[in-house]
Amino acid sequence: MRILAIDPGYDRLGIAILEGTASKPILVWSDCVTPPKGAHEARLAAVRTAVEESIEKYSPEVLALEKLFFSVNKKSALMVAEARGAILSVAGAASLPIVEFAPGTIKLAVTGHGAADKKAIARMIPLLIKLPEKKRLDDELDAIAIGITALSGRFPQ
């Protein structure tokens, strides 16, 4: 199973391709896409292009996303929802099935604890999957964590 895992955002988009099995997940590629500052719709277009290119290049069989809940900042939630819309419209056009996981589920999958913090996630991911050496932003690690959750097949969507 080859998975496209995305941590949605309009300013930073974590994106990863994973394959393998629950016990031996393999990271094929990951990145943090940072659409240049400017008009919101231009950033959404950059998000769309990044997703289209990753589907074209890696032919994933499923798209795994983090579920969006309302944050304290409602405006930010709507803008992230718009990024999700740009991503989902590409996945829909490519007939890619979607799996979504709540943030707590993803934390549980990679740390064993549903209320784990970002540091715990950053510590655990290299123990679960072989990562090429490079500096990564949280968004990229989050995308990898989403991919690990989807590969495990053990968690409710």
Place this chain on the structure above:
Amino acid sequence: MRILAIDPGYDRLGIAILEGTASKPILVWSDCVTPPKGAHEARLAAVRTAVEESIEKYSPEVLALEKLFFSVNKKSALMVAEARGAILSVAGAASLPIVEFAPGTIKLAVTGHGAADKKAIARMIPLLIKLPEKKRLDDELDAIAIGITALSGRFPQ
């Protein structure tokens, strides 16, 4: 000025092309796109396609949208925001400038009253712009109202 006006939605998308002037707005085309029931991402892909096709066919110079505010139904607001994201990513890719109006501004523009109801909008639109005879859903009328607001050039975005 040729305007693409959209009332965003994932189940019903009002869409209209207007041109002309503030005192003589002309409706070039309008429709209510109804993506078939099914996976949300497939509906968003249908939204995207409808917007892409209208841009290709009518070469608008600007996209006018209704601003999204939080409704009582938060889940519905997020899903409409996802539809907006699909629409905006297409506009961004086509380098189409965006103008957005608050719902009260659109009501004010077409009825003279910012708290007008849907009936008042439906009554006023045929007095402001020549409409071909056909049955229209509210979403299509709303898109036409957004286009009239944008053409008038009198209202804050």
